[in-house]
Amino acid sequence: MKQLGERIESRSAVVGVIGLGYVGLPLASALHSGGVRVIGFDVDPAKIKALNEGTNYLSHLGHDMVKELAESDRFDVTTDFVRLREADAVLVCVPTPLKGNREPDLSYVVTTGRDIGMALRPGQLIVLESTTYPGTTRREFLDAIYEGAKAVGTTLESGEDFLVAFSPEREDPGRKSHATATIPKLVGGLDETATDLAAKLYRIGIKEIVPVSLAEVAEAAKILENVYRAVNIALVNEMKVILSDMGIDVFEVIRAAATKPFGFQAFWPGPGLGGHCIPIDPYYLAWRAKEIGHDAKFIELAGEINHAMPAYVVEKTARALEERSLAAKRAGVLVLGLAYKPDVDDVRESPSFELIELLRERVARVDYSDPHIGATWKMRHYDLGLTSVEITPETLASYDAVVISTNHSAFDYEMIAEHSKLVVDTRDAMRLYAPKMGDRLVRA
Numbered sequence: 124m125k126q127l128g129e130r131i132e133s134r135s136a137v138v139g140v141i142g143l144g145y146v147g148l149p150l151a152s153a154l155h156s157g158g159v160r161v162i163g164f165d166v167d168p169a170k171i172k173a174l175n176e177g178t179n180y181l182s183h184l185g186h187d188m189v190k191e192l193a194e195s196d197r198f199d200v201t202t203d204f205v206r207l208r209e210a211d212a213v214l215v216c217v218p219t220p221l222k223g224n225r226e227p228d229l230s231y232v233v234t235t236g237r238d239i240g241m242a243l244r245p246g247q248l249i250v251l252e253s254t255t256y257p258g259t260t261r262r263e264f265l266d267a268i269y270e271g272a273k274a275v276g277t278t279l280e281s282g283e284d285f286l287v288a289f290s291p292e293r294e295d296p297g298r299k300s301h302a303t304a305t306i307p308k309l310v311g312g313l314d315e316t317a318t319d320l321a322a323k324l325y326r327i328g329i330k331e332i333v334p335v336s337l338a339e340v341a342e343a344a345k346i347l348e349n350v351y352r353a354v355n356i357a358l359v360n361e362m363k364v365i366l367s368d369m370g371i372d373v374f375e376v377i378r379a380a381a382t383k384p385f386g387f388q389a390f391w392p393g394p395g396l397g398g399h400c401i402p403i404d405p406y407y408l409a410w411r412a413k414e415i416g417h418d419a420k421f422i423e424l425a426g427e428i429n430h431a432m433p434a435y436v437v438e439k440t441a442r443a444l445e446e447r448s449l450a451a452k453r454a455g456v457l458v459l460g461l462a463y464k465p466d467v468d469d470v471r472e473s474p475s476f477e478l479i480e481l482l483r484e485r486v487a488r489v490d491y492s493d494p495h496i497g498a499t500w501k502m503r504h505y506d507l508g509l510t511s512v513e514i515t516p517e518t519l520a521s522y523d524a525v526v527i528s529t530n531h532s533a534f535d536y537e538m539i540a541e542h543s544k545l546v547v548d549t550r551d552a553m554r555l556y557a558p559k560m561g562d563r564l565v566r567a
């Protein structure tokens with residue numbers, strides 16, 4: 124592996140990045156900015172076409188980044204995974220979703236591992252970035268690499284002929300304060316050499332690298348980061364439900380508690396969890412815990428609470444309509460915000476989708492408005508077939524209720540307060556207008 128180390132140090136190494144989405148594309152850009160040649164791999168021809176044309180399909184990254192990559196002779200993109208042989212290092216950024224029964228779905232990781240194995244050559248470094256439960260890199264991922272290699276008659280051994288490591292992604296789309304290059308990066312290999320070379324590789328494009336003793340430590344650390352957020356959000360969601368029935372505003376309570384300068388960190392309730400990691404990763408850990416004979420009761424309970432939030436919002440909406448002598452089944456409802464968080468176009472695991480589907484079961488008509496998402500498309504679990512509605516005073520007045528699911532800064536909340544018959548606010552977006560709205564504002 125001496126030659127690989129020398130190529131990394133001299134920045135003559137070729138880096139392959141598999142999966143050019145929210146994680147892979149900014150990672151490819153960071154390494155490219157560090158001076159190495161990058162080959163991007165994706166199964167979606169539309170992404171390859173867009174990148175070759177310098178067209179950005181992830182709005183939060185900005186046009187200049189994609190344009191720079193498209194114009195560079197050190198950046199290339201392809202759907203041909205045979206070209207993985209050209210790479211000295213291969214970084215895997217593929218989805219790790221859940222199955223319908225909330226069990227881990229490692230099909231993308233396993234399929235990609237096989238593809239890597241079929242193109243594997245001596246001297247390569249393979250790094251998995253996809254969030255998963257501890258042990259995946261050493262078990263399922265490495266086994267898939269071996270399986271792919273065996274299929275083409277290649278016999279290579281991890282630790283001797285090639286190296287494998289895990290380095291969890293820590294992307295937060297839309298966050299201005301941190302970028303891929305400035306977020307500390309954990310690296311843990313299947314052996315010490317893999318850790319050292321992976322750390323050396325990532326230092327090309329990332330300022331701070333944090334090596335850990337094993338891949339399993341890095342896997343568990345990433346899971347802990349996300350479970351920590353999930354259980355704390357579940358706590359404030361449960362507080363919201365309880366305090367609501369006491370007539371107490373949970374958002375004011377949290378702001379008050381946050382004045383304590385130690386021992387408290389504010390988390391905020393909402394209509395459910397969104398994003399690729401937080402709603403999913405607790406179930407990955409719970410599944411792995413069961414596999415070794417443990418019940419992750421606390422983690423599973425947090426998942427149940429968060430998963431119940433869309434139904435809670437729908438129930439609050441239906442009840443508010445009925446209190447105004449309007450049968451829910453005759454009502455029209457406008458949902459504001461389809462993205463899972465403010466000011467991005469990222470809809471991965473957004474609770475707005477389930478919220479809309481549940482509303483459809485209770486009311487006559489449901490539409491949505493989102494300045495970042497012009498229309499819905501067929502997804503893994505949803506096919507809403509909707510187009511975003513432009514918000515005007517007339518539009519707002521035409522609905523019996525407006526549900527704020529995502530508090531985009533582009534929304535005119537003063538207009539919403541003035542012209543909506545009823546606002547169901549899941550994000551504390553209407554706090555400034557609460558006094559003049561009176562009982563037209565319902566917190567959920």
